[in-house]
Structure formats: C-alpha cells, structure tokens
Amino acid sequence: MAHPVTGSTTAPVAVPAIEVRELCKTYGSNDVLKGIDFHVDQGEVVCVIGPSGSGKSTLLRCVNRLEEPTSGVIMVEGIDITDSETDLDAIRTRIGIVFQQFNLFPHLTVLQNLTLAQRRAKKRGKREAAEIARRNLEKVGLAEKADAFPAQLSGGQQQRVAIARALSMDPDMMLFDEPTSALDPELVGDVLGVMKQLASEGMTMMVVTHEMGFAREVGDRVVFMDGGVVVEQGVPEDVLGDPQHERTQSFLSKVL
Amino acid sequence: MPGRAGDPADGRYIPRVKRSTRRYLVQGTLYVVFVLVVLFVVLSADWERIQPYFFNPEIAASLFPDIVLTAAKNTVIYTLIAFVGGVLLGLVLALMKLSPVLPYRWLATGFIELFRGLPALLVIFAFAFAVPIALEWRPPGGSTGAGLIGLIIVSSAYIAETIRAGIEAVPKGQTEAARSLGLNPLWTMITVVLPQAFRIITPPLTNELVIIIKDTSLLFIVGMALDQRELTTFARDALSSTASATPLVVAALLYLVITLPLTQLVAKLERHNKRGR
Ligand SMILES: Nc1ncnc2c1ncn2[C@@H]1O[C@H](COP(=O)(O)OP(=O)(O)OP(=O)(O)O)[C@@H](O)[C@H]1O
Numbered sequence: 001m002a003h004p005v006t007g008s009t010t011a012p013v014a015v016p017a018i019e020v021r022e023l024c025k026t027y028g029s030n031d032v033l034k035g036i037d038f039h040v041d042q043g044e045v046v047c048v049i050g051p052s053g054s055g056k057s058t059l060l061r062c063v064n065r066l067e068e069p070t071s072g073v074i075m076v077e078g079i080d081i082t083d084s085e086t087d088l089d090a091i092r093t094r095i096g097i098v099f100q101q102f103n104l105f106p107h108l109t110v111l112q113n114l115t116l117a118q119r120r121a122k123k124r125g126k127r128e129a130a131e132i133a134r135r136n137l138e139k140v141g142l143a144e145k146a147d148a149f150p151a152q153l154s155g156g157q158q159q160r161v162a163i164a165r166a167l168s169m170d171p172d173m174m175l176f177d178e179p180t181s182a183l184d185p186e187l188v189g190d191v192l193g194v195m196k197q198l199a200s201e202g203m204t205m206m207v208v209t210h211e212m213g214f215a216r217e218v219g220d221r222v223v224f225m226d227g228g229v230v231v232e233q234g235v236p237e238d239v240l241g242d243p244q245h246e247r248t249q250s251f252l253s254k255v256l
Numbered sequence: 257m258p259g260r261a262g263d264p265a266d267g268r269y270i271p272r273v274k275r276s277t278r279r280y281l282v283q284g285t286l287y288v289v290f291v292l293v294v295l296f297v298v299l300s301a302d303w304e305r306i307q308p309y310f311f312n313p314e315i316a317a318s319l320f321p322d323i324v325l326t327a328a329k330n331t332v333i334y335t336l337i338a339f340v341g342g343v344l345l346g347l348v349l350a351l352m353k354l355s356p357v358l359p360y361r362w363l364a365t366g367f368i369e370l371f372r373g374l375p376a377l378l379v380i381f382a383f384a385f386a387v388p389i390a391l392e393w394r395p396p397g398g399s400t401g402a403g404l405i406g407l408i409i410v411s412s413a414y415i416a417e418t419i420r421a422g423i424e425a426v427p428k429g430q431t432e433a434a435r436s437l438g439l440n441p442l443w444t445m446i447t448v449v450l451p452q453a454f455r456i457i458t459p460p461l462t463n464e465l466v467i468i469i470k471d472t473s474l475l476f477i478v479g480m481a482l483d484q485r486e487l488t489t490f491a492r493d494a495l496s497s498t499a500s501a502t503p504l505v506v507a508a509l510l511y512l513v514i515t516l517p518l519t520q521l522v523a524k525l526e527r528h529n530k531r532g533r
C-alpha cells in the first residue's frame with residue numbers, strides 16, 4: 001500500500017481506512033442498522049461494543065460486503081465498495097477478517113489454509129506464499145503446527161491460525177468479530193495477546209468485542225452501538241469510565 | 257363401556273397383556289411359516305434335476321475366461337464411464353440448480369425431474385435407437401455408446417441432487433471466509449466448497465456407483481457386438497446357447513464380487529462419519 005504523504009509524521013492521514021455514512025440495513029421488516037456513521041482512521045484501533053442484536057456484526061460484515069447494505073456509503077481507503085464497478089475481490093484482499101467461529105478450512109492443513117488465497121487471489125508463487133505463511137505462523141506462536149489439520153488444534157490455536165491466515169494476505173486493516181467469544185476462558189489470553197501485538201505494530205483494526213479490558217487497554221476509540229445506531233463514542237476512558245448516555249451506562253453496568 | 261372410561265388401572269392393564277400376547281402370536285406364526293416354507297422347498301424340490309440346471313460345473317468352466325476378461329471387464333468399464341460422466345454432468349446440473357440465474361435453475365430442475373421420472377431402460381433405449389435416427393447422429397461407440405450416454409444422463413439426474421445437498425451442507429462460514437480472503441466465487445467453489453461437499457456425500461455417492469454397476473445390465477437392450485457384451489448380456493447369450501441357468505448364476509456371483517466390497521466400503525464410511533460427528 002503506497003501512502004500518499006511521506007516524511008511528515010504530524011500531518012493527519014487524509015483518507016480514513018474505513019468510512020461509513022448513513023448506512024442502513026434491513027432484513028425484511030427488521031431494521032438492523034438505522035443510519036450508521038462510522039469511521040476507522042489508518043493505524044487506529046476502534047473497538048465496537050454493544051448489546052447482543054445491536055447490529056455490530058452486521059456493520060462489520062457490510063464493510064467488505066459480506067452483507068449487502070440497503071442504503072448508505074461505505075468507503076474503504078477512499079474507494080466506494082458499494083459501487084458495482086469496484087473490484088470487490090481485490091478490495092477484500094486488503095481487509096483481513098477474523099470470525100467468532102474461526103472458519104478455518106477443515107480439509108486443508110494449517111499451511112495450506114494460509115497459502116490458498118495468497119496463491120489464488122494474490123497470484124503468489126508456491127514458495128513465496130509458504131514463506132509468508134510460515135512467517136505469520138511464527139508471529140502467532142504456532143510455527144510448529146504448519147502441517148496439522150485444524151481439528152487437531154485447540155480453539156485458541158485455531159483462532160490464532162485464522163489471524164495468521166488473514167495476515168498472510170498483507171491486509172491494510174484487520175476486522176475482528178468477537179474473536180474470543182467462542183473460546184474457553186483460559187485460551188482467550190493468547191488470542192488477545194496476538195491482537196495487542198498487532199495493534200502495537202500500527203495495524204488498523206476494527207474489533208467487535210465483549211472484552212472491556214482489551215477495549216480499554218488497546219482501543220484508541222470505543223464505539224457503543226445499540227438498536228442499530230451509534231449511541232456514543234470516544235476514547236476508552238470516557239466511554240467506559242464516564243459514559244454520558246443512559247443506554248451506555250446501563251449496558252456497562254451489566255458487563256463490567 | 258365401564259372398561260374404557262372407568263377404572264384406569266384396569267383399562268391400562270388389560271390391553272397391555274393382550275398386546276404382548278398378540279405380539280408373541282404374530283412372531284410365533286412367522287417362525288412357523290418360515291420353517292414350513294423351508295421344509296416344503298427342501299422336500300419338494302427335485303435337487304437331482306435342479307442342481308445341474310443351476311450349476312453345471314462343465315458349463316461354468318466353459319464360460320471362463322471370457323466372462324471375466326470380456327464381460328466383467330466391460331461391466332467395470334461401462335460403470336466407470338457412466339459414473340464419471342454422471343458425476344461431471346451431475347456437478348454441472350447441481351451448480352446450475354444453485355445458480356442465481358433463474359433460467360439455469362429452471363433448466364436444471366426440468367432436466368433432473370424429467371430423467372428421475374423416467375425408467376432408465378426407456379432412456380437408454382431412446383438414446384440407442386430413437387435419438388440417433390431423429391437427429392441423424394452417429395453416436396461414438398455405436399449404439400452401446402449411445403446407450404451409455406443414456407445411462408450417464410439418468411445417473412446424472414440422481415447424482416445432481418446428491419451433490420447439491422452436499423454443497424448446501426457445507427457451512428456458510430466456509431464460503432464467507434474464502435470470499436473474505438479475496439477468493440473469487442469459482443475458486444471458492446473449487447478449493448473450499450466442493451472438496452468438503454464431496455467428503456460429506458461419499459456414502460450416497462458410493463451407493464450411486466453400486467446402482468450404476470447394476471444398471472449397466474440394462475445396456476443389454478442396445479444389442480451389443482460380441483466383444484462389447486457386459487455381464488448380463490453375456491450371461492443371456494450363454495443361457496440360450498447352453499440351455500442352462502449356470503451362466504446367470506456365475507454372472508450373479510461376479511456382480512457380487514464387484515458390488516459387495518463397495519457396499520462394505522459404504523457401511524464403513526457411514527460408521528466413520530457417525531463417529532466423527
Ligand atoms: N441474515 C439475517 N437475516 C435476518 N436477520 C438477521 C440476519 N443477520 C442478522 N439479523 C438480525 O440483525 C440483528 C443484528 O444482528 P447482529 O448479528 O449484527 O448483532 P450483533 O450486535 O452482532 O449481536 P451479537 O453480540 O449477538 O453478535 C439481529 O436482530 C439479528 O436477528
């Protein structure tokens with residue numbers, strides 16, 4: 001990814017990584033998103049919190065058009081992805097997504113999970129893809145599991161493989177949808193550790209999570225959603241420590 | 257009717273005795289009938305006459321090696337052609353049926369419903385004789401080849417439904433993960449969905465294979481040249497030339513030699529799948 005401005009570190013990055021304006025999504029008569037304005041700047045870590053059913057997953061899935069928005073604008077690095085001219089597959093290689101249920105390919109080894117899309121979507125050679133894959137496996141602490149099948153790994157290991165798989169595409173940003181919610185409590189730490197490391201390396205991240213500790217510690221900004229709208233957002237200390245809205249207060253009183 | 261509405265203990269107790277008594281009676285009768293039938297067959301049959309008719313060692317020996325080297329071999333070849341063709345065509349039909357393009361879905365549905373609704377024998381017959389004349393078409397492999405195409409088409413209609421079910425059984429998250437990585441729909445299908453779908457449908461697909469093995473016997477209707485004959489045709493010809501049922505018995509045994517290992521495999525795969533789940 002070529003950055004338009006080099007040299008100056010104080011100049012604000014012109015184009016947000018993700019910019020969503022007036023996004024609406026309805027399923028039949030169910031208004032799930034009701035005019036969301038949302039953005040993630042480059043290098044920023046944004047944590048999205050909110051009660052179940054508030055539309056967090058739907059918002060995240062709209063960002064790479066796994067869900068078709070009903071109306072509104074979604075820009076990824078300045079490119080309108082709702083435009084039918086946009087090469088969606090190319091955009092998607094720049095957006096890494098990690099799902100709650102890992103969604104590793106069970107018929108492929110860990111290494112093949114990591115090289116498949118590199119080869120087919122990025123047209124990388126076999127050796128290059130394998131090299132990049134091994135580097136990312138090392139990064140998530142699973143270098144020795146390259147030849148294992150997903151079913152032979154613990155949930156925490158599978159989720160770290162899923163992160164490594166997304167990273168192997170050299171994405172510009174990573175989207176996480178409750179990455180630790182399906183894990184046994186003792187395995188959550190490893191996954192959060194990898195995510196923290198990513199954040200410290202400057203990765204742009206959107207993290208839907210119920211881990212308030214992570215949001216407080218790692219998030220640059222916390223967005224609280226409820227009922228399909230963004231109710232409140234700001235730095236973690238403010239939103240989590242001194243919420244202004246009654247709905248935020250009542251949600252936080254339940255989860256903290 | 258005091259027994260029905262009156263004392264509940266009485267009402268429940270009496271029918272239970274009656275029901276179990278009836279069950280013993282029914283089972284007992286079935287055993288008795290079975291023993292009687294066996295006795296009747298064993299005692300009444302003229303084994304001296306029947307045995308040589310159904311199994312004459314000399315006639316059996318005379319069938320070899322042709323019944324293996326030509327007939328069984330052709331059965332296997334026709335089976336492979338029909339199965340591979342049926343899977344390929346069935347795959348295309350399944351993908352058409354799952355396509356977002358409405359006319360494709362119509363076309364595939366019409367094709368599948370038509371050929372699942374017709375007797376295989378009629379389709380084979382039509383392809384061997386009616387279609388070539390109507391279209392002035394010279395099928396590859398003559399009428400045997402045309403009959404095989406009929407067999408491919410019939411089996412593809414069944415296999416298409418099996419494959420479609422397999423594709424739909426692959427969790428949606430798999431497709432979502434693949435598309436999120438930037439894989440296009442074609443590569444997603446080829447590298448992620450289909451390998452898992454075929455794993456899921458291995459048992460029913462093996463059953464289709466066994467059915468095709470037996471259905472190759474329907475090809476007798478196309479009237480084959482000597483070296484094209486499969487097991488059933490071969491046995492029929494030998495039946496009329498030897499005036500003995502021995503060829504049928506030998507052919508039947510050879511069918512079992514081919515199908516039994518496969519059905520065992522299906523059972524094993526099904527057990528395996530159950531354990532995995
Ligand atoms: N494919 C769908 N069809 C119909 N309704 C859907 C669909 N997907 C989501 N919804 C509805 O949209 C609403 C928001 O769902 P969403 O998954 O975005 O919530 P969420 O904030 O991620 O909740 P959770 O914390 O439970 O994951 C829910 O009421 C859900 O029932």
Ligand SMILES: [Mg+2]
Binds near residue numbers: 056057058178
């Ligand atoms: Mg969700």
